[in-house]
Amino acid sequence: MTDIPTMTLPTLPAHPDPETDRVLDSGLLHELSYAFGGPFHFLLPHRFDANLAAFRTALHDAGVEGRVYFAKKANKAAVWMERCAAQQAGVDVASVGELREALGHGVRGKNVVVTGPAKSDELLRLAVLQGCLIAIDALDELDLLITLALTGAVRPARLLLRRLPPAQPHSRFGMNDAEIETALDRCVRAGDAVRMEGFSFHLSGYATQPRADLAGELLDLCLKARVLGLQADRISIGGGFAVDYSAADHWHSFLAEQKPEHYHAKKAFRTGDFYPYHSPVAGADALRTILDTIPEGGQHTLAARLKDTGTLLMMEPGRALLAGAGSTVFCIQGVKERDGYRIVTVDGTSLSLSEQWFNSEYLPEPQLVTPSGPVNGGDAGAVHPACVGGASCLESDMVTWRKVPFPARPRVGDLLVYPNTAGYQMDSNESPFHDLPLPPKVVMDRLGDRPRWRLDRRPAC
Template identity: 50%
Template structure:
């Protein structure tokens, strides 16, 4: 490797690491067959992550329910696993709702979030008995009318404005929250208040515990209005570690603008390592003593007969997929190169959040004929550009250090991309095909794969 070049080695599930190392020919066959970037998905890892959250709830004796935040990945296979596991799915559009139903999720297991939801979405949610997080008094009033028209009782969560964040456009402020509770009581023939929800940015376990305690107290207060809420929804934002603590600290200490094409700088990066990630973060939330309380959150919930609801997205997709791009060409630029691949940065979404997906991509060299001369192994640094005409279409701005110069026909493997990276911003710009998603099973003597059935609303 190039001496002094900052690196950020990805953490790997051992079974996925073994798959990549043992079956490079299969990776090349799949990439060649679909003639596009491809996303490989491993739903069994999703199942494992769900069960880790459920074990944590059980260990702390908390009645709780996990919902998969569908926006984190559009693949049908993950929603199908959610249906098989009996967990919920969080959606924010008619398309997501319909896709969840098509994958076998019961309407009563769907939670609907998002601001100022359209009447058609509210109507769909009411008819299928979904749980609806209400963000404004106007929305609550519209829901009451829709529920009466449908002859159904709408299931409601009231979304609270975070006490610690005054700049969020989401949630009901304290006065609106009181008015919403009175409205629920007034229209109890059309709606039932099941609880309170919130969503916090950032990855603080303590902040979530504090806000959850406020939601628990709101449940108790609502019972004085002859209402019977029993759910505290703490939303998502569960951290995920892509790299080790040592590697992440070293990377932050050593990288500089000179390590990026055009001396690119960023306002900040996702925290690619967290000591409190996934289900461990849930445990930290449950064992924290919220501000103003005398007992841990888990005990507070139990005392008042409350159920915890959580909506991880990224954390349920840890190690559940990776992405392959094919190298089309390499251009030398002095002490580094620009490698162009057969897709665009629309297929790896961190760049469109004004940031960079930092875990090191890996070079999967093209398969060579048995008697072909060996390639020269000279360390080479290169950034990675997309196939479009946009100067900003950079899949990796950083000059990544590889053991050898990439060549056309090689593959670049981006690890652990299932959470938000694969399809948050995908686009068929230049009429380039959207990367297909292939579901891989590793429980046989040889890996098996199939094409993930895309949502009819995805544009795929």
């Protein structure tokens, strides 16, 4: 088997992360892999706390009253709900299960916003009873909520009206101009059965200017609704705060160089289908930028307009609150030689690295960890290219299609640690296909030479 010189394969290393390196150096991951007998994820909750604090600091620095709601869909672990409850942060839920999880871990109903389309009766009823704020997506949903509030024991039903983004007219979410007009009229008629607290949106993509523009439009809508006698004192700008996974030069040269020959079976990916793994403005800095932007057609920054109009700013970051907050660990179960590269098969499936199921690939490179520790530099000038397959009978079950230029030859029993996977990668598509157990999640409560760990959820008795 020939080794390929380094220069011929593009690489995309993740940003260095000394804390994750300490976990890798500790030897704990091989112990856990042995104990679980399959893949697992580890979580770093202090990173979540730091990301939340950074969002709150951005609001404070801009002098804007605001609230951060963690978009729960980004990761199912219980520990995030525990952190939200402890820090009095909000949670964005979109199902009865998510709402139960939030409430069950101590998040108060008044700190929950309920999003998602065509919410079920059960979800709406529970949300009203718990005093949650409900983002109404359509007129029929509003009618259902008003009926529930008029006939139920608890009122008012707290609601936002979700705006269909004019710049994304093909979105299936939210209401257009005419529907918003009708919705306002119905809220006025519903009297004290409902409390119309404002408007919301969620935009695809990560650009900041469109978010400031639409937020500006929502402020105008609030002023209009207030004239009608409605409360309308808050807006939610949804999620979509980018995460910066890798350095600019690595990302740009990766995009320029990558081609089908660099992937197993010459798999072709369109560069536009990749997540933007480098973002010059990410996380709480994106919020700072949005607040500092003058919405289209205006004269004042969004921050100034929020203050002038006495409007509270809500946001629902998912991925950005989980930046750097966890990694995914697979163990190599088999190694097969191919022409010029190897196919490594791990002990889990690509259903535990969700990006693969969106015509795309999770690109930040896995770290090879042998029983004696992480391999960083290899034999000078030589690399050991390998793609990574899942332990299933599906051709399409590739954890990594790309031939990753590993610095040493991957061997059975080595670990592959995929970095920064807490946001959407770990569990949004997980499945016990082939009766494989779902990978457990391990919470690292303390780092150091001997990290202190526990299971995210205690096993049932």
